[in-house]
Amino acid sequence: xxxxxxxxxxxxxxxxxxxxxxxxxxxxxxxxxxxxxxxxxxxxxxxxxxxxxxxxxxxxxxxxxxxxxxxxxxxxxxxxxxxxxxxxxxxxxxxxxxxxxxxxxxxxxxxxxxxxxxxxxxxxxxxxxxxxxxxxxxxxxxxxxxxxxxxxxxxxxxxxxxxxxxxxxxxxxxxxxxxxxxxxxxxxxxxxxxxxxxxxxxxxxxxxxxxxxxxxxxxxxxxxxxxxxxxxxxxxxxxxxxxxxxxxxxxxxxxxxxxxxxxxxxxxxxxxxxxxxxxxxxxxxxxxxxxxxxxxxxxxxxxxxxxxxxxxxxxxxxxxxxxxxxxxxxxxxxxxxxxxxxxxxxxxxxxxxxxxxxxxxxxxxxxxxxxxxxxxxxxxxxxxxxxxxxxxxxxxxxxxxxxxxxxxxxxxxxxxxxxxxxxxxxxxxxxxxxxxxxxxxxxxxxxxxxxxxxxxxxxxxxxxxxxxxxxxxxxxxxxx
Numbered sequence: 001x002x003x004x005x006x007x008x009x010x011x012x013x014x015x016x017x018x019x020x021x022x023x024x025x026x027x028x029x030x031x032x033x034x035x036x037x038x039x040x041x042x043x044x045x046x047x048x049x050x051x052x053x054x055x056x057x058x059x060x061x062x063x064x065x066x067x068x069x070x071x072x073x074x075x076x077x078x079x080x081x082x083x084x085x086x087x088x089x090x091x092x093x094x095x096x097x098x099x100x101x102x103x104x105x106x107x108x109x110x111x112x113x114x115x116x117x118x119x120x121x122x123x124x125x126x127x128x129x130x131x132x133x134x135x136x137x138x139x140x141x142x143x144x145x146x147x148x149x150x151x152x153x154x155x156x157x158x159x160x161x162x163x164x165x166x167x168x169x170x171x172x173x174x175x176x177x178x179x180x181x182x183x184x185x186x187x188x189x190x191x192x193x194x195x196x197x198x199x200x201x202x203x204x205x206x207x208x209x210x211x212x213x214x215x216x217x218x219x220x221x222x223x224x225x226x227x228x229x230x231x232x233x234x235x236x237x238x239x240x241x242x243x244x245x246x247x248x249x250x251x252x253x254x255x256x257x258x259x260x261x262x263x264x265x266x267x268x269x270x271x272x273x274x275x276x277x278x279x280x281x282x283x284x285x286x287x288x289x290x291x292x293x294x295x296x297x298x299x300x301x302x303x304x305x306x307x308x309x310x311x312x313x314x315x316x317x318x319x320x321x322x323x324x325x326x327x328x329x330x331x332x333x334x335x336x337x338x339x340x341x342x343x344x345x346x347x348x349x350x351x352x353x354x355x356x357x358x359x360x361x362x363x364x365x366x367x368x369x370x371x372x373x374x375x376x377x378x379x380x381x382x383x384x385x386x387x388x389x390x391x392x393x394x395x396x397x398x399x400x401x402x403x404x405x406x407x408x409x410x411x412x413x414x415x416x417x418x419x420x421x422x423x424x425x426x427x428x429x430x431x432x433x434x435x436x437x438x439x440x441x442x443x444x445x446x447x448x449x450x451x452x453x454x455x456x457x458x459x460x461x462x463x464x465x466x467x468x469x470x471x472x473x474x475x476x477x478x479x480x
Contacts, residue, residue, distance in 0.1 A: 003058060003370050005051075006309060008240065008263035009155050013372060016055065018231055019261065023061040026052070027222040027260075029235035029243070030112070032069040033093035034078045036285040039299065039314060040269040040276050042104060044236045046300055046418070047266045047308045047373065049106045051234070053416045054369050056349050065225045066109040068094055070116050072214045076201050086116070086201050100286045103296030105418045111225045115217040119203050122212040122220040125254055126190045126205075134253040140193030140208040143174045146185065149249045155263065156241035158185060188246050189213035215246035219259075223251060233260035237267050269303075270313045289319070291430050292463025293477030297420050298322040304375040304417060316463075325383075329414075330421045332386050335393050336410060340403035349415050360409030361385035369416055382413055429475040433464050440466065441473055 003016045018024040028048045031037050037045075045066075052064050069075070070090035079089035101108070115122075126142050129135035134148045146152045174187040194202040194209040202209045222230060228251075235244060244263070251259040268275070271282040289299055301322035306312030365381035368374040389406055392398035398406070414421065429437075440455035456466055460478055467474045 001367075001370055003054060004372060005262065005264060006372055008265050009260075014262060016232070016262065018060060019229065023063050024055050024231050025063045025226040026065070026232035026234065026264075027218070027226055027230050028064070028066040028109070028233075029218060029239055030066040030068050031093075031097050032072055032074055033090045033097060034074040035093060036287065037097055037100060038276065038283040038285055039271075039289070039303070040283070041236070042100070042286070042299075043269045043303045043312060044234075044266040045101070045106060046104060046303045047375075048234050048264075049104075049418055050304070050369075050375065050416060051232075051264065051373060052107060053349070053418055054373065057412050057416045058370075059353055063111070063226065064107070064109040065111040065113070065222060067218060067221050068097075068112060068114045069214065069217060070094070070114045071201065071211060071217075072115075076198055076211075079201075080197065080199050090116075100296075103286055103290070104300045105297065105420050107418075113221040113225065115212070115221070118217070118220050118224065119212060121224055122216045123191075123203075123205050125216060125220055125250070126212075128254050129190065129250060132253065134250070135190055137207050138174065140210060141174075141176065141189055142191035142207055143187040144190055144246065144250055144253075145187055146249065149253055151252075152249050153185065153245065155248055156245050158241070158245075185242070185245075188215060188242065190216045190250065215243055216250060218243070219247050219251045219254075222247075223255070228255040228257045228259075230260040232262040232264055234264040234266075237265045240265060266308045268311050270311055272315055273313055284314075292316075293429070294319050294323075297326055300418065301326060304379060307376055308373055325379075326419070326421070329382075329386070329419065332390055333410070333414075333421045336389065336403060336407055339393055339398055339400060340407040341400055342404075342407060349412070355408055355412065358405045358408055360405045361389050362406070362409035362413050365413050366409070366416075369413075375417070378413070378417070429464055433459060433462060433475060437464075437466055437473055437475055444468075 004013045005016055006012075007014045016024065028045070031041060048064075048066075052062050055062050068090075071086060075086060075090055079086045082089060098108075126135060129144065130137065130142065133145075135142050135144050152158075174189070176189050176192060190213050191205060191207060192210050192213055193207070194211070198211065202211055222233070233244065233247075248259045270276070271280075271284060274280055274282060276283055286296065286299065290296070298319050299322075302314060302318045303312070305318065305322075362382065362385045365378045365385060368377035368381055371377075389398065389410075393403075436455055436459050440452050440459070443449075443451040443455065459466055459475075463478050464475050465478045467476060
């Protein structure tokens with residue numbers, strides 16, 4: 001059956017099909033490049049990647065657009081604090097984001113526009129909104145009037161009393177901030193008049209010097225590359241309000257058409273049962289996790305283990321279990337390839353056309369993805385099928401023809417989940433850990449066992465363990 005996915009706007013399950021019958025056009029709100037993205041951000045990007053891969057494995061062409069936000073309140077503030085140009089500052093973090101995406105095996109989007117490169121397009125949209133009565137100028141800034149758009153709030157299902165209260169005198173409650181809370185719905189900034197703290201980060205406009213608001217950026221870029229109505233728009237659940245709500249209002253106020261046919265949102269990530277926050281110090285980045293000896297594929301695997309519409313609890317124990325699961329998959333892949341006599345495997349996308357009329361053991365796993373992108377169920381069904389096929393491999397009852405059928409079904413699942421099956425290399429400990437281990441070894445040779453024990457504990461707390469040998473030591477990721 002075709003892929004069914006929950007739609008945030010209608011709160012119903014809808015079949016995903018491209019409007020033009022050929023290419024599924026979807027937009028993903030990308031990173032704001034003012035620092036390293038954390039694993040909560042990457043949960044959303046990984047699930048968007050799986051959606052794209054599943055559509056391609058279903059046989060559709062895709063046009064995946066994901067923006068880079070390189071001008072907003074945060075990028076300007078942080079670049080000013082570091083005394084760097086906005087371009088130099090955001091380019092550094094853009095490259096870091098791309099490196100992390102590669103580690104997680106994310107397919108690069110077909111189009112990756114930046115907000116700075118599309119300021120002219122944003123000005124054009126703002127002018128249209130002023131002309132048709134949906135926006136007004138105040139002290140050199142331009143605001144969208146939510147009073148002018150009666151359907152404002154339908155995506156986030158804001159209570160009618162909230163909107164009535166906010167709409168009364170909304171022009172006196174206009175927001176300059178890019179991000180604000182649900183309870184403070186009011187007119188939002190499309191264009192922000194230049195302020196001293198902006199430094200050199202401003203552009204000329206019909207309303208004076210300034211810069212675009214965050215919300216207008218995505219409307220301009222998505223419609224330029226995907227048209228007035230997108231097949232699907234996606235982001236984290238935290239973007240429903242105000243960002244996506246505002247995108248709908250300003251986009252539909254310009255075009256008079258539905259902005260997106262489908263809304264796909266991914267729930268929050270917890271870390272060891274705690275909400276991610278700066279105050280708790282658990283906004284984990286990929287570098288911080290990989291420094292403890294884990295791989296990008298292990299991180300990706302853990303991010304698949306919860307359904308996208310429910311919070312997922314990320315734990316260190318889950319990473320260790322992921323390593324074992326991936327190793328088991330890699331061994332199975334090698335054994336199945338040998339029976340199927342696949343010497344140089346095509347690791348591309350085996351789509352539905354290649355699998356038409358082919359019976360294989362991974363059909364239930366694929367059905368789980370078709371049913372609201374149920375990745376935990378898909379993983380469970382993969383291991384049920386893997387165990388059954390492995391038993392046939394071991395007892396010699398799996399013939400080469402059916403092994404080829406199993407191979408196609410298996411490879412489609414692996415492609416859709418974005419799992420790389422190379423045998424992992426032994427993780428390399430960071431230089432800091434090696435220095436601690438060297439110091440511990442020297443303390444041990446001097447029979448300073450108290451210091452040696454203290455250093456061992458420090459190494460263990462950072463995710464590594466020391467294994468002593470007669471003439472030296474070895475370091476390995478901690479198994480605790």
